[in-house]
Amino acid sequence: MSDGESSASLIETHGGVMRFAADKPLRLDSGARIDGLEVAYNTYGRLNGARSNAVLVCHALSMDQHAASRHPVTGKPGWWDQVIGPGRPLDTDRLFVICSNVVGGCSGTTGPSSIDPATGEPYGLKFPMVTVADMVRAQAMLIEALGIEQLFAVVGGSMGGMQALQWAADYPERLFSAVCVACAARHSAQNIAFHEVGRQAIMADPDWRGGDYARQGVRPEKGLAVARMAAHITYLSEQALQRKFGRELQRDGLSWGFDADFQVESYLRHQGAAFVDRFDANSYLYITRALDYFDLAASHGGSLAEAFRRARDVRFCVFSFTSDWLYPTSESRQIVRALNAAGARASFVEIETDKGHDAFLLDEPVLHAALDGFMRSGAQVRG
Amino acid sequence: MSGPNEYQGKVREDFREIVRLVRPGSRVLDVGCGEGELLELLSREKGVDGRGLEISPEGVSACLARGLAVVQGDADDDLDYFPARAFDYAVLSQTLPQVRQPRHVLSELLRIAERAIVSLPNFGHWRIRLDLLGQGRMPVTHELPTPWWETPNIHLCTVRDFTQLCDELDLRIEACAALANGKPARPIEPKRALENWRAESALFLLSRANATAKLPSGEQKADLFG
Numbered sequence: 001m002s003d004g005e006s007s008a009s010l011i012e013t014h015g016g017v018m019r020f021a022a023d024k025p026l027r028l029d030s031g032a033r034i035d036g037l038e039v040a041y042n043t044y045g046r047l048n049g050a051r052s053n054a055v056l057v058c059h060a061l062s063m064d065q066h067a068a069s070r071h072p073v074t075g076k077p078g079w080w081d082q083v084i085g086p087g088r089p090l091d092t093d094r095l096f097v098i099c100s101n102v103v104g105g106c107s108g109t110t111g112p113s114s115i116d117p118a119t120g121e122p123y124g125l126k127f128p129m130v131t132v133a134d135m136v137r138a139q140a141m142l143i144e145a146l147g148i149e150q151l152f153a154v155v156g157g158s159m160g161g162m163q164a165l166q167w168a169a170d171y172p173e174r175l176f177s178a179v180c181v182a183c184a185a186r187h188s189a190q191n192i193a194f195h196e197v198g199r200q201a202i203m204a205d206p207d208w209r210g211g212d213y214a215r216q217g218v219r220p221e222k223g224l225a226v227a228r229m230a231a232h233i234t235y236l237s238e239q240a241l242q243r244k245f246g247r248e249l250q251r252d253g254l255s256w257g258f259d260a261d262f263q264v265e266s267y268l269r270h271q272g273a274a275f276v277d278r279f280d281a282n283s284y285l286y287i288t289r290a291l292d293y294f295d296l297a298a299s300h301g302g303s304l305a306e307a308f309r310r311a312r313d314v315r316f317c318v319f320s321f322t323s324d325w326l327y328p329t330s331e332s333r334q335i336v337r338a339l340n341a342a343g344a345r346a347s348f349v350e351i352e353t354d355k356g357h358d359a360f361l362l363d364e365p366v367l368h369a370a371l372d373g374f375m376r377s378g379a380q381v382r383g
Numbered sequence: 384m385s386g387p388n389e390y391q392g393k394v395r396e397d398f399r400e401i402v403r404l405v406r407p408g409s410r411v412l413d414v415g416c417g418e419g420e421l422l423e424l425l426s427r428e429k430g431v432d433g434r435g436l437e438i439s440p441e442g443v444s445a446c447l448a449r450g451l452a453v454v455q456g457d458a459d460d461d462l463d464y465f466p467a468r469a470f471d472y473a474v475l476s477q478t479l480p481q482v483r484q485p486r487h488v489l490s491e492l493l494r495i496a497e498r499a500i501v502s503l504p505n506f507g508h509w510r511i512r513l514d515l516l517g518q519g520r521m522p523v524t525h526e527l528p529t530p531w532w533e534t535p536n537i538h539l540c541t542v543r544d545f546t547q548l549c550d551e552l553d554l555r556i557e558a559c560a561a562l563a564n565g566k567p568a569r570p571i572e573p574k575r576a577l578e579n580w581r582a583e584s585a586l587f588l589l590s591r592a593n594a595t596a597k598l599p600s601g602e603q604k605a606d607l608f609g
Contacts, residue, residue, distance in 0.1 A: 315452070336454055337464035345434070348454040349443045370444040377450025 040108025225272030507541030
């Protein structure tokens with residue numbers, strides 16, 4: 001991600017926090033609702049006069065709205081800096097790119113670390129359970145508030161791709177195209193299992209305090225770090241780990257103890273430690289739960305094709321990576337077959353790479369070229 | 384832009400013939416669409432609503448750049464997932480000998496489309512027969528340019544074999560043309576023994592023999608039965 005360093009500051013960034021009045025609550029799948037919803041978002045590029053060039057970028061589990069601008073906490077370039085910007089696939093010279101933090105998140109949008117207006121204290125576990133459909137509902141409120149009737153595209157990788165699918169299922173008339181990278185239409189048993197390990201790590205941390213840590217002035221950093229370490233392994237392929245680290249040692253010789261002898265251990269510890277600086281443990285619980293609950297077919301009578309029945313006019317583009325074992329190609333193929341069965345206009349590419357799931361965040365020329373082609377041709381068709 | 388199939392501004396002869404056969408504004412699935420030359424030609428000249436199926440990621444990427452809707456996949460595994468009558472035409476250009484189950488694929492083409500357009504090299508061409516007879520070796524020709532050990536063709540057949548399979552599947556051959564390198568397509572009666580000697584390659588327009596008249600769109604159907 002260091003390649004984009006120089007350009008990060010060049011992209012004009014706007015945005016802020018959209019506050020919805022109490023008479024515009026976010027109604028959740030669980031039946032609960034959130035009053036006074038706040039949605040934090042960034043925008044890149046300019047909205048044209050016809051309001052027809054807006055692209056919503058949906059972020060993944062551990063990301064936020066800082067898709068193409070420097071992260072305020074870490075100072076690092078945006079997580080999709082290589083995809084969003086002038087002359088890039090999501091070309092900010094032509095497109096108006098919006099990225100908002102998901103509901104349940106911890107980067108400015110209402111989530112478990114926000115203040116509950118009913119009590120004046122952080123929600124903690126009093127925060128209602130949210131789903132991917134709830135995240136999309138909150139985004140739809142933001143898009144409407146920004147005065148955009150139809151999005152040119154909804155684009156996302158991993159959990160972001162799931163949101164793009166949910167958009168197509170729930171608001172087919174409000175998007176012209178959808179791009180889903182490295183995602184699935186439902187969480188598998190293995191996906192749920194890994195998330196459960198992460199959640200248990202957080203909840204086993206004595207500083208989690210039953211989710212009430214914010215009020216008690218502590219943070220379950222150890223638990224969240226372990227959750228991140230376990231999850232991070234699922235983002236990489238075996239080959240990528242082997243290529244990066246092999247059995248290389250941190251120092252000459254073994255410590256004959258439990259220090260991080262191997263470079264891969266040190267790397268994971270670093271990933272864990274860095275994550276706790278920018279992420280909230282309860283948000284991690286809520287968002288992983290939302291993903292586990294995600295099953296687009298189940299909410300449409302068990303038929304994924306049925307979910308896309310109303311989305312026949314949406315142009316879809318689905319990407320998968322050969323070495324992604326978190327959301328493998330077979331999952332993307334399910335999506336594509338359902339799209340074909342529904343008669344939707346679908347394209348699908350499986351990209352050869354050994355970088356695993358994280359390939360969607362990395363320099364993948366084939367992905368970028370294909371995405372660029374898809375976006376350009378879409379713009380031509382739409383005029 | 385010129386791809387490997389479009390040299391010196393000339394369009395591949397079978398593509399030219401396919402474009403001629405397809406009704407304007409129809410829905411077309413090109414199975415094994417490569418880099419999308421035919422689909423682009425069809426959408427430019429006939430205004431078709433085209434979709435593609437292509438096995439190579441490079442091919443699919445090239446198609447995306449042309450603005451085509453193409454799915455990475457193959458004829459053997461992915462046709463099953465298309466609904467019946469989703470297309471007016473399914474095109475399989477010089478690909479049938481490369482699939483694992485030609486009979487199944489052919490049958491699937493005519494499930495998902497009203498008509499199939501299939502072109503294939505004719506292993507019954509006189510030069511191939513002579514090569515085999517004279518040299519006792521697998522022929523290498525313009526239509527079959529690779530040696531046996533690297534050919535993607537695993538199910539070669541003759542025009543006669545193919546027409547027999549069409550009969551078995553109860554398919555109607557609506558039109559057939561012999562194709563030869565650099566020459567215009569020549570309409571033929573494919574069941575004539577002589578054509579099985581003469582045609583280097585043949586292109587068929589097929590439909591289901593028992594196909595009922597095309598159902599009108601949903602709205603009209605409601606009127607008919609309501």
